[in-house]
Amino acid sequence: MAETRFYHFSPEGLFYGLKSLKDALAALAEGGFIWLDYYQPAREDLNILVDAIGIHPLSVEDCFDEQQVPKIEHFSNNSFIIFNSFTYRENELFTDEINLFIGKNFVITVSGHNSDERRPLDGLISVIENDSSTAKNGPAYLMHKVLDYIVDQKYQAFDRMEDELYEAEDLLLENISSFKPIQLILLRRNLATLRKSLFNEREILIKINRMDCPFIPEKALAQYRDVYDHLSKFYELTDKYLEFETSLMELYTSMLNNHLAKVSNATNLSVKRLSLIATIFMPLTLLASIGGMSEWTMITGQENWRISYPLFILGMVIIGVITYIVIKRIEKRGFKIQSEEEENHSG
Structure with a gap:
């Protein structure tokens, strides 16, 4: 106005x-x-x-x-x-x-x-x-x-x-x-x-x-x-x-950038854990697949299954532990090599 x-x-x-x-x-x-x-x-x-x-x-x-x-x-x-x-x-x-x-x-x-x-x-x-x-x-x-x-x-x-x-x-x-x-x-x-x-x-x-x-x-x-x-x-x-x-x-x-780096590290850690679990269970899954077939009697015989089943489970546990130990040693060795390379580079 x-x-x-x-x-x-x-x-x-x-x-x-x-x-x-x-x-x-x-x-x-x-x-x-x-x-x-x-x-x-x-x-x-x-x-x-x-x-x-x-x-x-x-x-x-x-x-x-x-x-x-x-x-x-x-x-x-x-x-x-x-x-x-x-x-x-x-x-x-x-x-x-x-x-x-x-x-x-x-x-x-x-x-x-x-x-x-x-x-x-x-x-x-x-x-x-x-x-x-x-x-x-x-x-x-x-x-x-x-x-x-x-x-x-x-x-x-x-x-x-x-x-x-x-x-x-x-x-x-x-x-x-x-x-x-x-x-x-x-x-x-x-x-x-x-x-x-x-x-x-x-x-x-x-x-x-x-x-x-x-x-x-x-x-x-x-x-x-x-x-x-x-x-x-x-x-x-x-x-x-x-x-x-x-x-x-x-x-x-x-x-x-710091926030994204933390999120990325957390994601990588989760993927790493999942990869570790998957790696451990890969051989176990193979054994379970074979042992769980309908032809299980062909492997142990029906009369020996009470003994072979616990042994089969024990074997899977041993294989899983061995796989875990081997993966951890490989990771530790990789970290050691990476640290030495960083020290040499900084020196």
Whole structure:
């Protein structure tokens, strides 16, 4: 739902709202400067400002282009800035583009065209109302308040992502089998998005502090240096979190390999035991097959079966024991040869 708010900062330092753009332009004629705040505006709402205020038509087009990156552009009577606000919830990073215009006697903020129901500047008016003494000094000081508010809101996204990194670490150390690496992959993608935006926003502040923006006087640069410091800290945090994520992924890979090796060893041990049992019973099965044929009397005679049957069972036991001993000696000899080869190789 579109929403528009108009404010006037009078030469006497008063700050008050206005009902329409016409009222704002009339108040501007009396002196001071105006702030026009647009949320999810129609294209026609901003096209009016091309003639009324003098903003460039290309800047209006950029306000509705979702593929823009943070930047600053200068025109004859205003500078155009794009900044990003971030909201992080349920493993997803939402980027809200905020468009800013600053001129000699006006500030324009445009937001919400890609925000769904999010309102990236919703609490800004309260900040201005509670501390209008600085903002009333001119458009450059109001613009600083806006940028400072946008940058401060980024902290919530960083705080949530940091919590998820530590939660992922705890889950990984507690139970690797239930850990899902997609968590780290999504976090890395979100951090990369943050890093790209912060890099461009930091470049904007560098240009402003270099006095590239003709509508921000030198006496206001101290406030903008503070915004630059905050952006630099967030940028460093992004690098730190990316390194942390990389370490967690390497730890996951290492622990997964160890887990798979243990499973493989357990499987090999089971196969080895089954092979041993099968090897022992192979000759016994052969003897049992022969001794259990219907022609058993041909082997021992019916009258000798009471004696031959126990002897037959005893013979099978002896053969099984001998087979077991022979297999164990062969294994022991194999382990000994392998150990000697490893010692020779290490030596």
